C-alpha cells in the first residue's frame with residue numbers, strides 16, 4: 001500500500017520522534033511504499049498566504065509550494081499521522097498542512113454551497129499521538145484531538161475506511177514502561193496496516 005506518513009515534532013530526541021521512526025520502520029518492513037513527510041524537516045510553511053486565501057476556490061491556482069504536497073496526498077492510499085497534542089489540537093505546522101493542502105478539489109468539493117468530502121483515495125487512517133495531561137482531563141474538554149480524527153478526518157476519507165486513534169495520555173507522568181507498552185501497541189497496529 002502507498003502510505004503517506006505526516007510527522008510534526010521539532011525535536012529529534014522526543015517521544016514523538018521515536019514513534020515516527022518506529023512507524024516508518026514497521027511500515028517499510030511490511031513492504032509498504034512509505035512517503036515519509038516530516039513537516040519540520042521539510043521546512044513546511046504552515047501559513048496560508050493572502051494570495052492562497054484569495055485563490056482558495058480555484059484549483060488551477062494552487063500555490064507552487066503546495067502542489068507537490070497535493071500530489072503526494074492524492075497518490076496515497078493510507079495515511080498515518082504522528083504528532084503531540086498541543087493546546088488540545090494539532091501542532092501549528094500540521095494544522096497549517098490541513099489548511100493549505102486539504103483544499104477544495106483535493107479533499108472536498110463544494111457542490112451548491114455544500115461540502116462534499118472527496119479524499120476517497122485514502123482507505124485507511126492511523127493517528128498516533130501523545131497528551132501531557134490525562135485521559136480524564138482531555139475527556140472533560142470533549143477531547144477535541146480525538147474528534148478531529150474520529151469525526152473530521154473520518155468524514156473526509158473513503159466512506160467506511162478504518163480509522164484508528166492511538167494516544168499515550170499523561171505523558172507528564174509517563175514511565176519507561178508506559179512508553180514501551182505504547183510503542184508495542186503502535187507497532188502491532190502498523191504491522192496489520
Ligand SMILES: Cc1cc2nc3c(=O)[nH]c(=O)nc-3n(C[C@H](O)[C@H](O)[C@H](O)COP(=O)(O)O)c2cc1C
Nearest residue numbers: 014015016017084085086087088130131132133171
Ligand atoms: C506548546 C505545547 C502545548 C501543549 N498543550 C497540551 C494540551 O493542550 N493538552 C495536553 O494534554 N498536553 C499538552 N502539551 C503536552 C504535550 O502533549 C506533551 O509534551 C507531549 O505529548 C510529549 O511528547 P514529546 O516528548 O514527544 O513532546 C503541550 C505541550 C506543548 C509544548
